[in-house]
Amino acid sequence: MxxxxxxxxxxxxxxxxxxxxxxxxxxxxxxxxxxxxxxxxxxxxxxxxxxxxxxxxxxxxxxxxxxxxxKGVPTTAVERSHAGASAFDTAEQGGEVKIIETGRTTAPAAIAEALGFPEGSPAIRRQRVLMADGEPSELVTLWFPLDVADGTDVGKDQLITIGVREHLHALKRLRPARVAERLSARHASEEEARLLQLGKHTPVLSILARILDGSDGVLAVADIVLPGDLHELEDSYPAA
Incomplete structure (x- = not known):
């Protein structure tokens, strides 16, 4: 297809x-x-x-x-999803973003590892669904260390209309320098299927992205789930 x-x-x-x-x-x-x-x-x-x-x-x-x-055509034009950076940058607009859950909770083992924390450590979670033509298109869960989230709105259920990147920079002068992503394909969990309105056994693309500062400290982890029947990711790169 x-x-x-x-x-x-x-x-x-x-x-x-x-x-x-x-x-x-x-x-x-x-x-x-x-x-x-x-x-x-x-x-x-x-x-x-x-x-x-x-x-x-x-x-x-x-x-x-x-x-x-x-600016022009880059010397090396690379076509990537940039899903992690996009999740961190995207402004939250009413009608296009639905906030599911926010606040302090225990980070799952994989998220705690990505944050560089021991298993069972607390973190701030911000979960939202992105809508496209009235249908759920993307499930994004942003996880923040407590010290990064302190004094910001990332743990509140109001929309951040300027995007998390600008919000953190405006309030705390924090700026990402690098994003490390890992992509996998799997079946949706029951919760993911419910939030994305998927049928049983629908495949999803799962992207786990670590947003890092200039010292490789973790500013956030983005856990992104894309319905496999709505999205494709493309990449091109030099063979040599």
């Missing part, structure tokens, strides 16, 4: 094609976020997510209050 890429990937690919073929020349400003929302029929958070991926891959520059500007 052929599966269409998620909407944010479609936007990334469309902008990359337009930069490559000269439709968007180097140095010019991209259409506004609201214009892209109308053109692609996507929510603002989806457009912002696509633009952040383009920025991280070196296709564009983004200037606060001014917009996005074309």
């Amino acid at each position: 052929d599966f269409a890429p998620p909407k944010y990937v479609q936007i990334v690919q469309a902008v990359q094609e337009r930069i490559t073929d000269g439709t968007y020349p180097v140095g010019t400003q991209l259409p506004s976020e609201s214009g892209m929302v109308r053109e692609f029929g996507a929510g603002r958070s989806t457009v912002v997510r696509a633009l952040e991926i383009l920025r991280m891959e070196g296709w564009i520059d983004r200037e606060h209050g001014r917009g996005s500007f074309v």
Whole structure:
């Protein structure tokens, strides 16, 4: 079966094609976020997510209050999911994000290991479902060390409309430097199937991402579950 890429990937690919073929020349400003929302029929958070991926891959520059500007085709163009960074960056918009659960809890063994903590250690959990065309599209659980979460809203059930990355930087001057991801395929758990409205034995893509600062300290762990029948992840890289 052929599966269409998620909407944010479609936007990334469309902008990359337009930069490559000269439709968007180097140095010019991209259409506004609201214009892209109308053109692609996507929510603002989806457009912002696509633009952040383009920025991280070196296709564009983004200037606060001014917009996005074309840098050109990167010397090494790499097509990745950037799921962990995206989960950390994405602004939470009403109607597109549903907060499931937040607050302090005991981290499961795999999460505690990813955080660098002993099994059974407490952490702050922020779980949300991303919606696409009114249907659950992605389950994201962000886990934070207590000292990172202290003094922030990541453990509260209100939407963080500027995204967790900007929220942590604004309040605590914390900034991620690297994301380490691990991808696996498996069947959804009962809870995941319920939240994503999946049938029995539906395959999912599971991504566990560690968001690290410049000293390789863990700022957060993102546990991302994608329905296998809605998503595909692509990568390209030099063979030599």
